[in-house]
Amino acid sequence: MTQQDSVKFDANDFLKHAPLMPGVYMMRDINHDVIYVGKAKNLKNRLSSYFKTKQLPPKTQALVANIASIETTITTTEREALLLESNLIKEYRPRYNVRLIDDKSYPYIYVSDHPFPRFSFYRGARKRKGRMFGPFPSSGAVRETLNLMAKVFRIRECEDSFFSHRTRPCLQYQIQRCSGPCVDKISRKEYLETVDEAMLFLRGDSQKLVDLLIAKMTLYSQDLQFEKAGEIRDQIQYIREIQGSNMMEENRDSLDIHALYTSAEIVNVEVMMIRDGRVLGTRAYFPKVPKDTPNEEIMSAFIMQYYGEHRQPPRNIIINTELSKEEETWLLLALSQSVDYQVQLQYPQNIRGRKRQWLNLVESNARHSVEIKLASRAQVEDRLFSLNTILGFEKNIQRIECFDISHSFGERTVASNVVYTPEGFTKKFYRRFNIEGVTAGDDYEAMRQVLTRRFKGKDPAQDPQGFPDLLLIDGGKGQLQVAIEVLDALGLSALPLMSISEGEGKVRGKDIIWMRDKAPLPLDSSSPAFHLLTQIRDEAHRFAIEGHRTRRDKMRRRSVLEDIPGIGETRRTALLTHFGGLESLKNAAVSDIAKVPGISQKLAEVVYQGLRDIN
Template sequence: MASSTQKNSPVKASVKEKVKSFPQKPGVYRFYDSNSLLYIGKAKNLRKRASSYFTKTIKEYKTAKLIDRVIDADFLITKNETEALLLEQNLIKSNQPRFNILLRDDKTFPYIEINEKHDYPQVLFKRTTKASKDLYGPFTSAKGTRVAISELQNIFKLRTCNDVFFSNRSRPCLQYQIGKCSAPCVGKISQSDYLEDIKNTKKVLKGNFLEIIKDLKSSMKKYSNQQAFEKAGEIKTRIEMLRRIEETQIIFSGGDQTKVLGMAAMEDDVSFVVIDIEKNAFSNIKRYSFKNQLGKSSDDLFEEFLSRLILANPKLKEIISIRENMRSPFFPHIKFTTPAHGNKKKWCEMADRNAREFLGLQLQKANKYLLSIDYLKNNMGLTDDINIVGFDVSGGVGDIQTVSCVYFNEQGPDKSKYRFFRVPNKHAESDISALAYGIEKYSKNNFDISVVLIDGGKTHLNSIKNSIDLEKVKFVSLGKGEKRKYGIENLFYDDHKVEFRKDDSMSKLFLDVRDEAHRFAVKNFRSIKRKNLTKHYLQDIKGVGPKTIDKIYKEFGSIEILAKINVEQFSQECGLSKSICKDIQMKVKDIYN
């Protein structure tokens, strides 16, 4: 049965197996626990790098602690290692995973730095592995970074010299003569005006073009009204330069509320990848898959998904995809872009590449269970579509006990049919009685069930079969095999025993159902234990808070007695409404009766 520890558990073994299926391509891998993203890393070879975490030679304390908590992993492929580094940095900034304290990589990337320690801050080109608030980027190339600095100099005339050079000037340098510096070193510009230029430079680097152009237009109008036409002309030139930068995306394109959409389809399997873009940088990537049961065309599928995406994101401004003819009269406020070149084209290529890879994994997963499905149909007399439900118990006698239920069809897990039950005290005498309670309660959902799989040996199987009667449902159990090693378990059904150590070709589905039930059990057991430490279970009822619970204990001294008194007495003595008293009684009876 499940426990709250994961070390050397089936869950850890299943993650180890999962990373073995990662592609041997560059990209980013992500490790998760039950509640959050733990770690993001990049790799030249995703399979090789991710698998290295699950060897027996891990010596670093931090890495060992990370792997002890990992219960799931996924990946995102990129075109090369450079793109992987960019994506890793941006995902870490957006998600701030617990184990990513620093980007521990010996490769650096170009940034623009504004050094504000000086009274007249300088703009610098800088390579580093660590991002900070004074850095803007990263940029995809050193050349592009230097072009950006040069453009900023043309517009705002900022200094790029070092502090020693600055402090020893008695006359302006060549940069002033060619119009690239305002010569603050010799007092050609006031400190307040220079700092205003620095402020506007930051806005440009953050992509706030509309805001800065609006401010500059206001200043230009003011100088024009004062007949300071030379000054107004300088500002007009700045505005024209800013517009050129914005249009050519030399620095940042300001991609708030922008999504890049990629799609891949084969027969009735479809996958979509959505990349979120913020200020010209990746902030997140999401993947979706579903079955094309109605045999719709690719265009119809794309249009349907597009509509759902827009409706789910009301603030969306732009959708970028390599597919043409995306425009829809139903969404006039959305800008649909089909890029021919540049960064947007690269984003589209990355989205489509990940969609194809994700589709390949889905097809691989579907084929993964073919031998298991054939075995069930040939040996257990099952003829219809196979739907298997796995059960597992967390907790022990005398503690909170919970039952997790996971549902698999021939394609894999169907999480919409997962369920989780807290076991009442009268059914918590043993793991078997808790399992029986969970199976009976789950069966009331009226889902199609072909097979019930429990985690345990033949004794567990016989006890469950004798206590529960489900028509047309086969009961099987998965017990530990020789030396309790993962992958060589024994499958029990009727009077049969199948040893996976002799033939594991049909073991995949059974092991995955058992492991997923265990993972789901551990996740929910931990969650309910945390709640139990800080919150009374009656607080799950609407309208019941700490004061109401305090009042009940003062009047009756115990919660258990509420299961035995009538609602009227309960309501009168505690001064509560009858409807709340009924809800409380139902909850208490579920545990104590």
Template sequence: MSEAHSDQLLSEVAALPALPGVYRYFDAQGQLLYVGKARHLKKRVSSYFQKNHDGTRIGHMVSRIARLETTVVRSEAEALLLENNLIKTLNPRFNILFRDDKSYPYLKITGTREAQRPLAGRAPSASTLFPRMAYYRGAVDKRHSYYGPYPSAWAVKESIQLLQKVFKLRTCEDTVFANRTRPCLLYQIKRCSGPCVDLIDQADYLNDVANAERFLRGETQQVLQMLEQRMLAHSEKLEFEQAAEIRNQMSALSRVLHQQSMEVGTDQDVDVLAVKVQGGRACVNLAMVRGGRHLGDRPYFPAHVEDASAIEEQLANTADAVDGPEGAPSDVAERGAVDESERTAVRVLEAFIAQHYLGAPMPPVLVTSHVVGKALLEALSEQTGQKVHAVHNPREHRRRWLEMAQKNAGIALTRLLSEEGSQQARTRALAEALQLPDDELEALRIECFDISHTAGESTQASCVVFEGHKLQNSQYRRYNIDGITPGDDYAAMRQVLTRRYGRIAEALKAESGEAALPAGADVAVAVEAEGADPNELLRGPEESAIAEARSGGEMPAAGPRMPDIVLIDGGKGQVGVAREVFQSLGLDLACIVGVEKGEGRRVGLEELVFADGRGKVYLGSDSAALMLIAQIRDEAHRFAITGMRAQRAKVRVGASQLEDIPGVGPKKRARLLQRFGGVRGVASASVEDLATVEGISDELADAIYRALH
């Protein structure tokens, strides 16, 4: 195998130190292939090049290695954390990868921490005097208390409703709270104690807030005892109405505890992790217990499971011989995983734990379906500053939690395999209908365009991408269309296709030695991706390693990539425009496919129109190929409409006024508009009201006020 590699690469391998670290393999195009860790870099990396791996997945990977990079660290724990940080950030081709999900919601109680600090002369806000509950996603503000994370928005809102029933805390915005003159409907239905109109003393309200926080921390018995003491104290003073109110609170809390059949244990915060592996795919089901309450679960599906597991399996013997076990199958076998699917499950579980909890809060106890390695737990303990335990084969209520998580993992994986099977069948049916080769359906790429406007106003074009049997929403693009007659869809389509494919055509001609496009050709691409996951660098010693791996110093840009199918939502007219654009750019007309409405514009009667002279094709209303085309076309239509509406709203309400204020980015602008109901509401708000919005300091609030006045 080493004969296929350059002398420079082999000499770099021979010169590696006998220290712990992380290694990265790149191919000739600069694409990251694999990230691994080692206690002994030289021995571990050398093992890849000392054995013939022909005909295997690892052989396929090793044959592509053109460049090596390493980072030396102080310990194996540090190497493990850096390895998974790089995997999350750089998405290597042959590692088990979980999508970086930062979208967990929290339950926020405002002002509780600010009340514990001196205000430096400032008057306390309503959020401090009478804290409110709120659903929250985003960055943490030290003035407030946050409980969670919760697995879903539904779990947060259910908890808020529960706390409203028992403790009657307010949920209204500060601006609403400050301007109430009579109690709202929530007071009438006994979901709020009416602090906005002084129907409860501040001290009593803050007692309710403190009890709600204790309940969220799982201190339910302490809450009941404190309520009982308050009830008896009121009774002794002959304050029977107040005593009855507290008695009702205790009854409501007792009913809630009785209804929560899953919450019979004494656990405070626990995560339950179950893995299911089947058909080359895997699912990790994460169930969350917070404050002793089971809040629900969420499935995660890693990428590259089959390739990564095969590589680690094939590396086992060589790796153990030269470097000892490092999560290799022999190490996994010691922890009870005897067959290949079980070993894969352990690898998937450990990859999830390492990647999911990097830089994120985690509970002190994990209940797992498989045994987790000690090195991983030690690394997480070192990172979090608290001892992390993993419990396998649990008892009592924990066993019920784990059994439920295992069942849900199996259900989610079965559903995924069913959906993937049907989607692949649709892709194959479309390839057959269009007479495309079906040997590389994973690489089949479809780009679909749609135009949207309202009577010519705020015209936008959308481009959605289908590849790898699924829609790739991180590659979606929107184009603002300017310089055309309002409502001219043909001109809009001409403009978007020229901008989309002009640069690709220029690059293809440059490669073939032909003349480039005329100077000044409109090939600029206006980009706005929906659903893209931003790569987030973690602070610390890993940062330079990530940046180095990302840039690589020598990575060439990816070459031009024309789609196999350019799908146009329109009939002969739109296809004719596409034909003119492609002819002027020198591109293949065979890839242009139009979707023409059928008789009476009825769904299922659509016909395919081609730009290269082929006759129309009717697929049939029950055709799998038509189902796929309809799915892609409808997504392009949805994406265009949402962009057009946002652009129209921006023009009509003048959101650009906020954009021009230094320090007001998209998130702060969205919070301001949401809080005050539009730019007019922001303009009419006082400096004090503006400062109550998350992320808006007193100085920025003053700057916003001055800019809008």
């Protein structure tokens, strides 16, 4: 259902037809962009509050002033409305909603979708089939947990390719850190039961797990299978040792603590994860929040977006911002129905002892994180102001781009492009360019290629937000001259340009900053502007080296067998498995190579000759 008026939104006409049912509403501006998504038990009553109430908060007044149309979607239940609202916020990212910045780079434990699931460390977009547990506050917490999993449950951690080609147990089985499913040392049914038990452990349900294992041990004892009963007894004992070694005042809680802290328009929600009394660490989140948004709305929206498909809520969640009864009911209904247990919200006035101490700690961390961000912002503004003053720019610098080239003796050349804004280093704009078709080690031509690729066909007037106010090149007069030639050829002579080169002896603080007229910029090495330029240059250098090393190492890890015609992944795996590695394959005779399943005499000769041609 939609109501739109390109001149002025007619609220009275719209409300006459608004449904009296639960659902979600989307507000759009005159450009048809979604500016707000909300939910309601009764859509008509909720939407009426925007237009029938005279005393609206400043944020709501700004929202209403920009409404050109409203669309409603009816849902059968309140939970459906809550979930739809969350999905629409993630999809459209409306400017008047609280938006949790994606944390896909945080580490998880990944349980693969495999007949014999693998537990492994994972970081990245969560699009794989299987289960994710996390995110964990640090990679160390993930690795520590995986280490415990291997000791307690003997779940495999090996790659699928390794698993599928084993003919005898590996070392992990010998030292009792894997149950050997690859060589049928355990049945699939038993292995999957163990996987379920391990997932109970990951969810923090250790006591439920222990009760399950005790019942299992009893059954084995009754069936006179004392060896298996003994294994489970040792497993129970180890789990209890883990509980005991990590307990604080014998606390076995599994909970999350969310502490909201705001200052100078910076909003931080600090989250602490505790599983079975083990504090896994804290993580600061800085969601995008419209001005004048109430704390209750921030906390509710954050929690709903924080828990989702790949992050299950624990049984208890402590928050330092009290929600209305209606909002709390909505939230708990949605969270509890996503798991097989009842989720509880707790407030500061209802907790004491260790929980209270944990909350105090999280609130302290939240405040400290905001203070660091404020200090960093002030420093950025000071440095940009200093540089702006020295260069005499009429407008404040909003974007600086820096380019650098990295290679090893001309091998796998990579160019970096880093961006600095009033928010500091803005990594979402970073880019790398693989340099091809230039003479190895020719930094000038590499710089020419990357600048041409970056700016060709770009018009500053049509792309003011994505165009630099200042272009910085890592290099001396030679690189600067190349940049001048490229910009002049592209009609961008007006773009402010400078380069920065290391001084004599490469001494820190002796760097020379060259202007477009190739005259050094007289900057004191202690000035904020000098620190800013060298910091940006160092970041571009780091980013270029990182990209080059990744590209070089990827090429070096590439099997030489990939360059031999007729050898695909299956035959390559068969050859390496048969000979136990590339070195043994290189030393093998043609007759030996032909004995590998799938390798004919003719193909064996091709492999034999191919390995020698490559060497």
